[in-house]
Amino acid sequence: MSERGRSAVSGGSSQWRRFGRNQRAVVGGLLVLAFMLASALAPWLTPHDPIRSNLPRRLEPPSWDHLMGTDSLGRDMFARILQGGRISLMIGLLAVAVALGIGVGLGALAGYYGKLLDSAIMRFVDLLLAFPTLYLYITLVALVGPNIGVLILIMGGLGWTGMARIVRAEFLKLRTQDYVEAARALGSGDNRIIFRHILPNAMAPVIVATTLGIPGMILGESALSFLGLGVLPPQMSWGSLVNDGMPFFRTAWWLPIFPGLAIFLCVLSFNFLGDGLRDALDPRLKS
């Protein structure tokens, strides 16, 4: 048990070998890397500006000059998808970070202290899960108004339940292990036991859940933005680009298709990577 956990953190070579043999996982990882690089280098990858309109060249199909065509204001779609990817990825990563913080914190508290605190936290999880996510998102957006910060807080603030359950289960399993008892007998306080002894050994499932959480957040953001209740102009995300294209999509197919493909490829890459990490770090979790 502790053996598995420790090597997961220090990056034991057997895990890397298992990961490297999994072609899907490697392809997924490389694509994720490519998406990150494209987002970081976006302004240098195209001569076009994502915001400046050029009305004479509106709704042009893909060509050498405009690789993914132009939108209803003559803006270059390739430049807009690069820019949208920055926002989509940023929201996905930050929302997962928020969910990770809350989920690990509350999951550790519930699993370590148990009893009343555990039931209180778990009932709260049940309560959140009783609300259909999309209905809850749009209600909160209606109440507080859409902007990127709100979006991250709403999605992260509601999306931590799975993480909390996983961390809680690990803590329940690990807190009675001999090495934890030993640490306690040697006089370690709760904080030290939680952070130095249990949490590091619970990292493997947390890493997997985090990786698999990112595509979920990206899909959530894209759904909200597609509905027109997420990222709003002048900012753009992949989902909002699809929404922008909807009034023209019957004739200008490239408007929703390219940003839609970007979401699909990015989500697929993260899913491949996450699945590969799960198989490599914790083969028992294999689905």
Place this chain on the structure above:
Amino acid sequence: MLRGYIARRLLMTVPMLLLISFLTFSMMHLAPGGLSAVFIGARVRLEEDRIAIMRHYGLDQPFHIRYFRWLGRVLEGDFGYSLRFRRPALDMIVERIPATLQLTIPSILVSVAVAIPVGVLSALRQYSVADNLATVGAFLFVSTPSFFLGIVAILIFSVGLGWLPISGMSTFGLRDPTTLTLIVDRLRHLVIPGGIVLGLGYTAGLLRYVRGSMLDVLRQEYIRTARAKGLSERVVIYKHALRNSLLPVVTILGMWVPYILGGSMIAEVISAWPGMGRLAVDAVFGRDYPLVMGTLLLAASMTLVGNLLADVSYSLLDPRIRYE
């Protein structure tokens, strides 16, 4: 034993409903302008009217009294009035539920009918070409945003080939309608929102689930026992393995209610389908808070009922669960 379990499970639903209503009510205070904006909107200008409405709903009272007054009204079916349409919010929502059910139920039925046999066969021939195709296909569809599937389908089948209608629930003013043409017309309208936007995602998710569940069951001791006592492979698979592996599917369908409602919202928006999801989205755009809060409350209640049905039917099918 069983009746006791169901009674206990029903009792657990009551505090959950109360908590849901409490959270929903508390959320309304987040609105700019607070509760009075939620219930009255900006259109009621006269201060006396405002005060009268606030008093009607008990909104001029301290928080806990406010909550219980509001809860009392909600339990009587008074969700407040739509700010835009001046109609009872509950009536407007209830009117839209049949359309949502007409969209979601057929797509769930078709998904189950496809996912169970394919998932089971996939598990029985693990790592075969067919299994790989099914697993990779499911993986692709799970990773695709449902609205994107809808757009691609509309571009191909409606705009390109002209086989299917672009949107709506039925053709307006169909010439010489017979029962048959009316049904065919409805079904043609159902294909994209129900079959593609909703159905492909459900099928992919269910297929992965059924396959995993079947593989799990095939590794169990009792399957080995069944084989060891000389039962034919047919009986082992269809009688022992299949039944047990399909048990969790019942639960997953009940647990999926929130996911199904969310998916339906997207499908309804894409295909201009007059269901509850589209009502909620329109209400959000119109800042029609009583409608927004009403749809949230109803959707959450439906989720709770779904979970309840899932647990109860699971306990009917699997006696082990009642003793926990």
